[in-house]
Amino acid sequence: AQSVTQLDSxxxxxxxxxxxxxCNYSSSVSVYLFWYVQYPNQGLQLLLKYxxxxxxxxxxxxxxxxxNKSQTSFxxxxxxxxxxxxxxxxxxxxxYNTDKLIFGTGTRLQVFP
Amino acid sequence: DGGITQSPxxxxxxxxxxxxxSCEQNLNHDAMYWYRQDPGQGLxxxxxxxxxxxxxxxxxxxxxxxxREKKESFPLTVTSAQKNPTAFYLCASSIAxxxxxxxxxxxxxxxxxx
Numbered sequence: 001a002q003s004v005t006q007l008d009s010x011x012x013x014x015x016x017x018x019x020x021x022x023c024n025y026s027s028s029v030s031v032y033l034f035w036y037v038q039y040p041n042q043g044l045q046l047l048l049k050y051x052x053x054x055x056x057x058x059x060x061x062x063x064x065x066x067x068n069k070s071q072t073s074f075x076x077x078x079x080x081x082x083x084x085x086x087x088x089x090x091x092x093x094x095x096y097n098t099d100k101l102i103f104g105t106g107t108r109l110q111v112f113p
Numbered sequence: 114d115g116g117i118t119q120s121p122x123x124x125x126x127x128x129x130x131x132x133x134x135s136c137e138q139n140l141n142h143d144a145m146y147w148y149r150q151d152p153g154q155g156l157x158x159x160x161x162x163x164x165x166x167x168x169x170x171x172x173x174x175x176x177x178x179x180x181r182e183k184k185e186s187f188p189l190t191v192t193s194a195q196k197n198p199t200a201f202y203l204c205a206s207s208i209a210x211x212x213x214x215x216x217x218x219x220x221x222x223x224x225x226x227x
Contacts, residue, residue, distance in 0.1 A: 009153065032212050034215065041220075041221070041223075042220055042221065043117075043203055043205075043218030043219050043220050043221050044203070044205075044216075044218040046215040046216075049215060090155060095212060097212065098212050099144050099161070099207060099210070099212050100158060100161065100212070101146075101158070103156040103157075104155055105154060105155040106153075106155050
């Protein structure tokens with residue numbers, strides 16, 4: 001069965017510091033990978049996605065993620081965070097040729113001044 | 114403006130009552146989804162539909178029902194059989210086919226059952 005693991009439930013960081021949010025997946029078939037962001041009491045918004053090609057993917061708000069097939073990881077990074085990046089971040093995969101998303105449990109990023 | 118609307122934003126019900134959550138989209142998407150979000154558990158798929166008049170159970174369908182009579186609408190009914198219905202419910206839609214397309218999410222409905 002496919003699954004997604006987000007290793008950190010909370011990540012506290014000071015403003016302008018770099019951050020990495022970790023995501024690992026398990027699947028015996030090809031997957032597509034996504035990162036979504038959720039601000040308090042709102043729906044989810046796509047940050048970036050990996051379908052194929054270059055393993056380094058750039059998204060909105062200065063975020064990027066790197067697909068590592070050998071380590072089955074898709075970690076999200078930002079070189080310098082802002083207070084407004086405080087939110088919950090979800091990693092998700094879709095199975096090849098299906099539309100079903102499988103989500104991780106989320107990582108709450110808290111940026112302090 | 115294209116998007117997904119969910120209403121109401123907050124909903125309160127007494128135990129034993131059925132309640133229907135609304136989801137409407139004007140993105141012309143074929144596929145629609147319902148998720149339940151609980152603290153620390155991420156999003157779990159309740160039901161999804163890839164075409165009008167057809168839908169499939171997700172991972173936690175027990176105690177829920179849906180209909181898809183129109184492309185734009187995918188209402189979710191939380192029945193009295195759902196043992197723990199208090200949660201944040203999110204509706205989403207996407208272009209159907211192959212899993213390469215992002216899902217667009219509505220703002221959610223927070224249901225409280227007492």
